[in-house]
Amino acid sequence: MIETNVSRRHHDTFLQVVQSYYQLTKPRIIPLLLITTAGSMWIAAKGEVDPWLLIITMIGGTLAAASAQTINCIYDRDIDYDMERTRHRPMPSGKVQPRDALIFAIALAVLSFTLLTVFANLLAAFLAFSGIIFYVLVYTHWLKRHSTQNIVIGGAAGAIPALVGWAAVTDTLSWAAWLIFAIVFLWTPPHFWALALMIRDDYAKVGIPMLPVVAGDKATVRQIWFYTVITVTATILLFYPLHASGIVYAVIALTLGGVFVHKSWRLLQNPEDKTIARELFLYSISYMMLLCLGMVVDSLPVTHHLLSTAFDYLHLS
Numbered sequence: 001m002i003e004t005n006v007s008r009r010h011h012d013t014f015l016q017v018v019q020s021y022y023q024l025t026k027p028r029i030i031p032l033l034l035i036t037t038a039g040s041m042w043i044a045a046k047g048e049v050d051p052w053l054l055i056i057t058m059i060g061g062t063l064a065a066a067s068a069q070t071i072n073c074i075y076d077r078d079i080d081y082d083m084e085r086t087r088h089r090p091m092p093s094g095k096v097q098p099r100d101a102l103i104f105a106i107a108l109a110v111l112s113f114t115l116l117t118v119f120a121n122l123l124a125a126f127l128a129f130s131g132i133i134f135y136v137l138v139y140t141h142w143l144k145r146h147s148t149q150n151i152v153i154g155g156a157a158g159a160i161p162a163l164v165g166w167a168a169v170t171d172t173l174s175w176a177a178w179l180i181f182a183i184v185f186l187w188t189p190p191h192f193w194a195l196a197l198m199i200r201d202d203y204a205k206v207g208i209p210m211l212p213v214v215a216g217d218k219a220t221v222r223q224i225w226f227y228t229v230i231t232v233t234a235t236i237l238l239f240y241p242l243h244a245s246g247i248v249y250a251v252i253a254l255t256l257g258g259v260f261v262h263k264s265w266r267l268l269q270n271p272e273d274k275t276i277a278r279e280l281f282l283y284s285i286s287y288m289m290l291l292c293l294g295m296v297v298d299s300l301p302v303t304h305h306l307l308s309t310a311f312d313y314l315h316l317s
């Protein structure tokens, strides 16, 4: 009986430790980063992705993003303690020591680099690694606490997984790869500033110069509107003039984009309305997810087959 209790206590503790390390990686954001990688891989492979390469790239990308987020958690543990939303993270709540977290982050980065180098290629490995460096040095260290443009420039880190996906398939980067990078890059300001409008006070409290804190709601919604419109415009360029994606993607991109622009316009009309800001933030996530799924579906051979059958039918009738 005593033995059972003791072993259960050990078991619980181990699970809690695993859970703390898991939380350090900010796991809820990683699936969307992977979906952008997948969208890029499918276009690059013209609809026929090697499943083995897909799995390797997903694991390598996950490890790199997890490493980057863990280092961010170490660096930001002071402000994370002061903000309501982040107070319970493993670092500010003392569940993990900075030294242990750093060892964990380095191990993740080394694993990611090795895996991608051995089973994908050096370019993909290097890009994933540069994502970590950029997120940690440029965003977390240099910009986050010092510039209102922190998430515009720093957002480039979040767009790197799209390049990783393309590089894993082709071992090179093309215009289309850079365009998908640009789409995620331009999408980041509406995604984040919509949220920042809702939690402005938290950022103000710790002196982080997020745009709504420094420039106010009106200036922020104008910027959100601007970036929404150019994001949607950029998505169309993949269809025309690049011809990297087809008509199915174009219809999906225009439909999703129409809703994105509409929600952003409503926010522009009501800069202080937190409900609209929240709607836009939530929609931004669905938007990116569905847009990338649209890239995948459009590229599939079965889609091409169905389309040509439909065209033949229309032509004959």
Ligand code: HEM
Residues within 6 Å of the ligand: 028, 029, 030, 032, 033, 036, 085, 139, 150, 151, 152, 154, 155, 157, 158, 159, 184, 188, 191, 192, 195, 285, 288
């Ligand atoms: C500098 C760029 C970015 C900043 C500052 C940022 C910031 C944030 C913040 C503060 C949250 C709320 C998280 C929470 O409540 O703990 C969030 C949520 C989220 N972000 Fe971003 N984000 C950025 C870029 C991205 C990128 C590039 C992606 C993926 C492509 C992404 C995907 C998500 C997702 C999926 C959520 C929802 C997570 C959940 O369900 O709680 N973000 N973002």
Ligand SMILES: CC(C)=CCC/C(C)=C/CC/C(C)=C/COP(=O)(O)OP(=O)(O)O
Residues within 6 Å of the ligand: 029, 033, 061, 064, 065, 066, 068, 069, 072, 076, 086, 127, 128, 129, 131, 132, 135, 144, 157, 158, 159, 160, 161, 164
């Ligand atoms: C290829 C590769 C490794 C890319 C890395 C991409 C990456 C980790 C993007 C994350 C973007 C993001 C969610 C930032 C949160 O910022 P924050 O730290 O300001 O959020 P917080 O306020 O919740 O701490």
